[in-house]
Amino acid sequence: MNPAVRIDHVTKRYGAIAAVDGVSLNLAAGETLALLGPNGAGKSTLIKMILGLTDPSDGNIEVLGSPPGSHAARQSAAYLPENVIFHKSLTGHEQLTMFARLKGQPKASVQHLLERVALAEAMHARIGTYSKGMRQKLGLAQVLLGQPKIAILDEPTSGLDPLSREMFYRMISELAGAGCAVLLSSHALTELEARTDRIAILRRGKLVACDRLSALRAAAGLPVRLRVEIRNGQADDVASKLGGQRVNGQAVELVCEARDKVARLADVTRLGRTVADIDVVPPSLEDVYRYYSAAQNEGKTS
C-alpha cells in the first residue's frame, strides 16, 4: 500500500542555510508520528512543505499520490497551525461554518463537531471572548471537518488543561483509527510517549532518528534505572554490595544496560527482606530525545 505521505530526499535551502537537509520519511495511513526537535530544527519548514505552502529546493513529496498543495491533496488534508487566532468578531459557529463551506462539507456537521470538542455552550459567543484552550478546541474542530486522510498538528495541546488534553488525544486516536495519518509536532514529550506509533527527531534540518520508541531506546543504548527501597536504613550496605548509588537513607539507585536488567533484578531480589520495593525506570522519551538531539551524535542515524 502506498504511504499517505511520502517524503523523498527533501531539502529546503534559504540562501546558504539548509533548513531541511535530505530528509526521507514515510507516513502510513492510520499511523501517528511525532515530529520532535529543538527550535529551528526544521520542523515547521518540513510541515510547510507537506502542506504545499512552500516548495522543496530538492527532492520530492507526495501526499496521497498527489503533489502537496494540489486541490486533491488539500481536499483530504487537515492542518492545525501553532497559536492560530481566529477573527474575534465571528462566533465559533460562524467560523467553523466558513471552514466547512470552504471544504464543501454540509453545514449540519458544524454543530455536531462543536459538541464533540465540548464547545457547544460557547458556539454562539464571539471568538474574542474565548480562552486559549477554547480557541485551540475550535482549531481542532476544523481539523476534524470532512474526515481528513492526513492531519498535521503543530503544537496542538499548548494551552489545554489536562482534561482537554485527554479529549484531544482521544480524538486523535479516533482519527487514526479511521485511517487518518497523523503528524504531530510537540514539546510535551511525556504526553507523546504513549500516544504515538513512531518518533521522528530532526536536528539542524537532518532526520537523526525515526522509529518506534522502544527501538530508539535500544539503538541509543540508554541505561535502565533500578530504584531500590531499603528497610532499616541499610542503604549504605546495600549500595556498596550492589555497586549502586545511595539516593537517601532508604533508597539506592542502580544504573545498568537494558540487557543486564534481569540479572540485576535477580541480584536485588537475592537480598530478600531488606528490599522494600523496586521501581524499574526505562529511559523516557525525554532521555531518548536528549540523546538524539545532542551534538556529539551528529551524523549518527538509526
Place this chain on the structure above:
Amino acid sequence: MIRSSVTIAVAELKIAYRNQWVVTAVALMTLFGLILAFAGSAPAGTLGVDRLTLTVSSLATLCVYLVPLIALLLSYDGFAGEAERGSLPLLFTYPASRFALLAGKYLAQLVILAIAVFAGFGITAGVVWSVDGGSSDGFALLFRLQWSATLLGAGFLALGAALSAASRQTGTAASLAIAVWLLAVVMYDVGLLGAVVADDGGTFTKSVFPWLLLANPTDAFRLFVLQAVDATVPGTGPQAAVQMLDVPAFVPVAIMTAWVIVFLALALASLRRAEG
C-alpha cells in the same frame, strides 16, 4: 471557486457589520456631504444652477479625499491581519484558490464601500433636494458621481489589498496605506502644480502635465464628474486644470478601471508568493 469566494465574502461582511464599519462609513459620507452642501452653497442663486448640481460638484471634491481613505481603511488589514494572527497559512491549506480568497475579500469590501457611497450621498442629495424643493436635474449627475466614486474606491481597495498581501504585519500595512493616501491623494496634485509653476508655461505645462494629472485616478474621477457639470460652475486649482483637458468620457473611466486591474493583479501575485 464562486462558492469559496462567496463564503469568504459572507464572513467578511459579518465582521464589517459587527465592527460597525458599515454604519461608520455611511455616517462619515452623510456627515461630510451635508456639511459641504449647506456650508458651501452660498452662490447657488446667483449662478443660476440648481442647488443639487452645485452640491454634487462639491461632493466630487470631497470624494477625492474621503473615498480613497475609506477604501484603504477597509482593505489594509485584509491579508496582513490574517498573516499576523496565523490564520492565513491555514486558509491556504483549504481547497480554495488564492484568487478565490482575494475575490471574496475584495467583493465584500466593495459592497461596503458602495453602500457607504450610495447611501451617504443619497441621503445628502435627498436632504438638499427636499430643502431646495426645485429642479431634480441634479439626480442624473448624482448617480454619475455615485458609481464613479465607487469605481475610484474600487481602485484604492485593490491598492490596499496589494499592500496588505505584501505585508506580514497589520502595522506595516497601515503605515503603507497612510503613506500611499498622502502621496497619491494629497501630495500628487500639489507636486504637479509646483512643477507647472516652475515650468512657467513651457512644454511640460502644455503637453505632459495634463496627462500626468489624468494618470492619477482621483483626478480622472474629478474630470469625469465635472465633465458633466454645467460649465458655469467655477472650478479651482487642479479642478480647473482637468477641465481644460478635452478627452472623451471613457478615458477617465478606463484609467480608474486600470487601477483596479493592475493592483488586483499585484495583490494576487503577492498572495501566490506568500508562504503563509
